[in-house]
Each structure stands twice: as structure tokens, then as C-alpha cells.
Amino acid sequence: MENQQLKVDNLGLESLTNGKENPTFKLIISVLTNISELERDSILERQQEGMGIAKA
Incomplete structure (x- = not known):
């Protein structure tokens, strides 16, 4: 199974960096x-x- 990458542009973050978990x-x-x-x-x-x- 191929890894999927998630990018959060407004934070400048990516879930993968150079194919490895960030x-x-x-x-x-x-x-x-x-x-x-x-x-x-x-x-x-x-x-x-x-x-x-x-209830009371």
C-alpha cells in the first residue's frame, strides 16, 4: 500500500518528508x-x- 501525504498549507506542514513520516x-x-x-x-x-x- 502506498503512503498518502497530507499537506496543511496554512501551517506549512506535510505528513511525509522525503517519503518518511514527519x-x-x-x-x-x-x-x-x-x-x-x-x-x-x-x-x-x-x-x-x-x-x-x-429531571430534578
Whole structure:
């Protein structure tokens, strides 16, 4: 299977550099993934609190 390359032009980043995985790109994607997971957890927590208030 051939590697696909992703470019983020406004950040000047590419997922592959010289055919190899770009560690900076991988780090940024990892951080963004963790932030989105934290936000999703926060949304679910607020939703549960709202449902509890509505039931009360």
C-alpha cells in the first residue's frame, strides 16, 4: 500500500518528508487529537449535568 501525504498549507506542514513520516506533523496531530478528546468528554459531562437538572 502506498503512503498518502497530507499537506496543511496554512501551517506549512506535510505528513511525509522525503517519503518518511514527519515527526513534527505527528506530534501536532497527536496534540489536536487529545484536545478534541478532552472537549468531547467535557461536552458529555455538561450534557449529563443538564439532563440531571432537567429531571430534578
